[in-house]
Amino acid sequence: MITERERRKIGSLKRIALVSTPWPLFSRPSIQLGALKxxxxxxxxxxxxxxxxxxxxxxxxxNYKLYQVVSERTWLAETVYAALLVPEQFERIERVFCREISGNPLFRKAGLKTLAAQVKKVSDAFIDGTDWGGFGLIGFSVCLCQLTSALYFxxxxxxxxxxxxxxxxxSMFAGESTRNLFQLVPxxxxxxxxxxxxxxxxLVRYLRASGGHEEIPPITGVISQKTASNEIxxxxxxxxxxSNLPPPDYDDYFNLLKTFSPQKxxxxxxxxxxxxxxxxxKPKRTSKYSGCAFCNLNLQWSGYRSKGPLQVVSxxxxxxxKYKTLSVAFMDNLLPIKRSEDIFAGLSRLDKDLRLFAEIRATTPRHVLEAMQIAGVQEVQIGIEALSTRLLKKLNKGTxxxxxxxxxKHCEELxxxxxxxxILHFPGSDLMDVEETLRNLEFALPFRPLRFVHFWLGLGSPVWKDPxxxxxxxxSNHSSYAEILPSHISNSMSFMIQAYRGDLGLQKKIWQPVKKKIRAWKKSYAELHRTPLSTxxxxxxxxxxxxxxxxxxxGAEPSTHRLVGTSRAIYLFCRRHRSLKRILANFPEIAQDRIVxxxxxxxxKRLMFEENGRYLSLAVPLRWAGNSGFSSRDRANT
Structure with missing residues (x-):
């Protein structure tokens, strides 16, 4: 029973704590905590x-390097606190750990037992050294790689x-993943x-007004022990x-950082x-699915909302x-296409040498990319996912x-x-997708190599909904959950990462040539860019x-080609992909049997790419390439 003293403490609710446990990227404050605070x-x-x-x-x-390696691999990250949560399953958990480290030399001295002991010591010191009784509520933000660490705390x-x-x-708990959640976290x-x-x-408002959390009425968006059911x-x-969302508050992160030694x-x-x-x-008449077929990143939101340019720039x-740092990572899954140019134009006028990261769609226009580059965008992740149009249709990319x-090409130029x-091993992909990918990879070789990633089935994604x-x-749940959690827990609910039975064996076999091609691409690209001033x-x-x-x-001298007169004009006209009809219309004085x-x-000669009667010139202008080292003020004046 709750004592009257405890009831008064909870009812007054003058202090709360928000906690983000390992393993987010250490070099960034938690935007979840910052926004909520x-x-x-x-x-x-x-x-x-x-x-x-x-x-x-x-x-x-x-050690920052060791932490980074752990944080970049989901199952590796989950093993560390799993070893503390379920010590009786240590051998099974250690097998997952060893499988994930893949002989990484950083782990020669730090096996799972050593790493778990280090983490336990610092975690327990934090838990035991904090007056949790002084808080009326503690909120945990649980995203990818944070399941077992949050459970431990x-x-x-x-x-x-x-x-x-x-x-x-x-994001770990939204929609389907909340079913039976209290069996996992009673x-x-x-x-x-x-x-x-x-x-x-x-919830805070009700807690401040009431005598305890047992008396809280139903709140939209909040599931309680009392209201929980098997319904999704x-x-x-x-x-x-x-528009009314204030800038995130990262004071606590920076205050913690100030306590570290100068070397750290x-x-x-x-x-x-x-x-x-x-x-x-958004639902579309022309597609059976809304959004990319593999994606489950936006389950915690309904619809799409964006801030205005002035709000973002401010x-x-x-x-x-405030925080005296110039690196900013936009966490959006997709930037607002209509407002992006104004946003980045506004950022470029701040007179700050910003270093920006953003995720964008492949349909982002060239003029928006230019505005981004001038503002200080130095790195982007584009929703490319495939170089086969046939496969892109299966992925429902709309590209x-x-x-x-x-x-x-535009990124290379800018x-x-x-x-x-x-994405490799996408279920339902076939040899025709692979052959098209291999063929098109030949034309991608001048550009920065893509990273191949294996498809994983996300809970709530269109693929999961219509397998x-x-x-x-x-x-079913991914088998690694059963290896790191007790069976009564791993089988109690649906987790974010799912496993499936289907054509996975075939997928692994047919995509091997693409893996080999990408590895060769990375090697040749690095060789041709081995000096800082490489063109x-x-x-x-x-x-x-x-x-x-x-x-x-x-291993050879560059191959050179000279285009004169109309040939030059056609090549420059196709710096954006153009249909043959458009090319013929733009050069009416030249007969089709000469242009084709x-x-x-x-x-x-791999100087242009053709797809379904559309043509794209692949070479980038030498005088523009390399300007990315300028400051934002220099770029604005070029």
Whole structure:
């Protein structure tokens, strides 16, 4: 029973804690904690909010390089706290750990037992050294790689303070994944389904007005032990607009960083957001699915909302000024296409040498990319995913191979580092997809190599919802959950990462040549860019009425080509992909039987790419390439 003293403490609710456990990227504050703290502080000015970016302390303790390696692999990250949660399964957990480290030399001295002991020491010191009884509520943000670490903290804290109100939220738990969640975390009192600001503020408001959390009425977007059922919650409670969302508060992260020795301090990257959700997920008449077939990244939101340009620019200015760092990573899954140019034009006028990262669609226009580059965007992740238009249709990307090659070329030209992926083993892909990919890879070789990633089945994705359409027979939780969690827990609910039975054996076999090709691509690209002042692999210099194209080759002198007069004009006209009809219309004085052979010759020489009667010139202008090293002020004046 709760004592009257404890009831008064909970009812008054003058202080709450927000916690982010390992393993997010240590070099960034948690935007989840920062956004929630700023919003709650605005709603309740008298409420004391402690945001614990505890993962940063773990990174400082075990070594930043080691932490980074662990944080980049989901199952590796989950094994560390799993070893503390379920010590009786240590041997099984260690097998997962060894499988994931793949002989990495960083782990020669730090096996699972050693690493878990280090993490336990710093975690227990934090748990035991914090007066959790002084808080009326503790909220845990749980995203990818944070499942077992959050469970460890929740169980340890609740054991010491059984009447403390524990709230769980984050992208790991939304929609289907909240079903039976209290079997996994019986220590939790509430789970926030979806975006956290409005539900959590409603919960805080009720707790401040009531005598305890047992008396809380139903709140939209909040699941309690009392209201939990086997029904999948569909109701979100989110802000209608992001216009009233204050800039995130990262004070606690930077205050923690200041306590480290000078050898362990660094300049963090500030997470920021322009939008929430994905406008590509809007239902479409022409498609059976909304959004990309493999994606489950936007389950915690309904619809798509974005901030206005002035709000974004003001927020970035305030954050970089306050925290005295110039690196910013936009966490959006998709930037607002209509507002992006104005946003980045505004950022370029701040007179700050920003270093920006963003995720964009392959259909992002060239003029928007230019505005991004001028503002300071140095790295992007593009939703490329495939170089086969046939496969892109299966992925429901709404793009084509020629569009992907075009934006890869633009990034190469503008000096923007493209860190995009190529998805392999997608269920239902076939030899024709592989053959098209191999053929088109030949034309991608002048550009920064893509990273190949293996398809994984995400809970709630279109593929998961309609498995038979993708040759999937059965779905279940990924087997690694059973290896790192007790069976009664691993079978109690659906987790974010799923496994499936289908054509996986075939997929692994047919995509091997693509893996080999990508490895060779990375090697040749690195060889041809081994010096800091290396020029693009495929570039041109314009002589006004003629054009010289240089095609660099490994182990040989560059191949050069000269285009004169109309040939030059056609090549420059196709710097954006153009249909044959458009080319003929633009050069009416040249007969089709002269233009088509020229285009075919350019394709044969890998100087142009053709797809379904559309043509794209692949060489980038030599005088533009390399300008990415300029400051934003220099770029604005070029």
């Amino acid at each position: 700023a919003y709650l502080d605005k709603q309740f000015p008298d409420l004391e909010i402690d945001a614990h970016h505890f993962y940063l302390k773990v990174a400082e303790t075990i 929740i169980k340890r804290i609740k054991r010491r303070f059984p009447h403390l109100c524990i709230v769980i939220g984050g 220590e939790a009192d509430f789970v926030v389904n979806g975006e956290g600001e409005v539900p959590l503020s409603s 919650p569909t109701a979100f409670s989110q802000m209608e607009t992001l 301090t660094f300049f963090p990257t500030l997470p920021a957001e322009i939008s929430r959700g994905c406008w590509w997920r 927020e970035i200015d305030k954050l970089t000024t 084509t191979a020629i569009q992907n090659l075009e934006i890869m 000096g923007i580092v493209n860190v995009s992926n190529l 038979h359409a993708f040759n999937i027979k059965t779905v 693009p692999i495929l570039s041109f210099r314009d002589g006004r009425d003629f054009l010289i194209i240089s095609q660099k080759r490994v 052979p020229f285009l075919s010759m350019m394709v044969d």
